[in-house]
Amino acid sequence: MTDWRPSASIETLRKRAxxxxxxxKFFADCGVLEVDTPCLSANTITDVHLEAMVIANGADIDDENVANACLSPLYLQTSPEYYMKRLLAAGSGDIYQLGKCFRHDELGRIHSPEFTMLEWYRVNFTMDDLINEVSALVQALIGLDTETATYQQLFEQQLGINPHEATTGSLLALSKTKGFGEYADRCLRDYGEHQGGIDALLQLLFSTCIEPDIGLEKPIIVSHFPASQAALAKLADDERSALRFELYFQGVELANGYEELINTEQLVQRFNExxxxxxxxxxVPKPIDNEFIAAMRSGLPACSGVALGVDRLFMLVERKHDIASVMPFQLG
Structure with missing residues (x-):
């Protein structure tokens, strides 16, 4: 018999609302404008670790008029980031969005191809300013204070190494002593023995040896990831770390934030890399979003931004085991 019922109870859905x-209310009290950007775009991200869903292609559509309008693929957005930064470049000021995002990702305890994202940007905020605001939001929502640590501190405390100085050989040896030799070898085969391989090994060690044990009692914000993992963040003054942070609670990654890179040429270089x-x-390489680049060239204001997985946070608040139990319906 087909089970048509919601994956969350009606009482849970009332709490979700x-x-x-x-x-x-938090953002209204802060004077931050709510925006509603498109879920669909002719462009997508170049991020190596994320895949967008392709939902339309002219070759798959019979109606000639519709096909002519959709000759290129259309993508469901993995994040509203590019559209929101176009609004910032147009002079919107501080903005936030609470809505659906989509990723061609696994379906599991804390993963769903369709999920709810909270993303916001604060003009003239530094990374530290935004970390303080993330902490204030967490306190307002779940009543807990937030701890902080740097990426380097966690590696030194839990694994005894400085991640900014680690070599491929030292990380490979450490991975093998922790029982992850097969995965470490695969990282090096896929990403090479230079910086790509180092980052893959660091991520392996972080996700297996550090992430499960942090933020167990209180949420923790981890900052200053390696410069090679900067994504779209500015680099710190030491140029070996990035002004990037992540929020964790009970071993689950909840948010990823940056003091935003506003140098367009450096941004294009990162996309090409x-x-x-x-x-x-x-x-498959992805074309660079030229509308986003044009907006950046017109002048993105100095700002910091962060994206937070709402389903995951609400799951932890409700002490549920998986996000399906706090979502109206589980996909699939």
């Missing part, structure tokens, strides 16, 4: 209301790495590991 109240949770959303609390989020909106992404595509080179995608090609190396057998993924």
């Amino acid at each position: 109240a949770f959303f209301t609390s989020i909106r 992404d595509n080179a790495l995608r090609k190396r590991i057998g993924k």
Whole structure:
């Protein structure tokens, strides 16, 4: 018999609605504008670790008029980031969005191809300013204070190494002593023995040996990831770390934030590096979003931004085991 019922109870859905209301109240009290950007775009991201869903292509559509309008693929957005930064460049000021995002990702305890994201940007905020605001939001939503640590501190405390000075050989040896030799070898085969391989090994060690044990009692914000893992963040003054942070609670990653890179040429260089790495590991390179680049060139204001997985946070608040139990319906 087909089970048509919601994956969350009606009582949980009422609590979910109240949770959303609390989020909106927080930003209303801060004077941050709510925006609603498109889920569909002709462009997507170059990020090596994320894949967008392709939902339309002219070759698959019979109606000639519709096909002419959809000759290029359309992508469901993995994040509203590019659209929101276009609004910032147009002079929107501080903005937030609470809505659906989509990723061609696994379906599991804390993963769903369709999920709810909270993303916001604060003009003239430094990374530290935004970390303080993330902490204030967490306190408002779940009543807990937030701890902080740097990426380097966690590696030194839990694994006894400085991640900014580690070599491929030292990380490979450490991975093998921790029982992850097979995965470490695969990292090096896929990403090479230079910086790409080092980052893959660092991520392996972080996700297996550090992440499960942090933020167990209180949420923790981890900052200053390696410069090679900067994504779209500015680099710190030491140029070996990035002004990037992540929020964890009970071993679950909840948010990823940056003091935003506003140098357009450096941004394009990072996109090209992404595509080179995608090609190396057998993924299809993605075209750079020219509308986003044009907006950046027009002048993105100095700002910091963060994206937070709302379903995951609400799951932890409700002490549920998986996100399906706090979502109206589980996909699939």
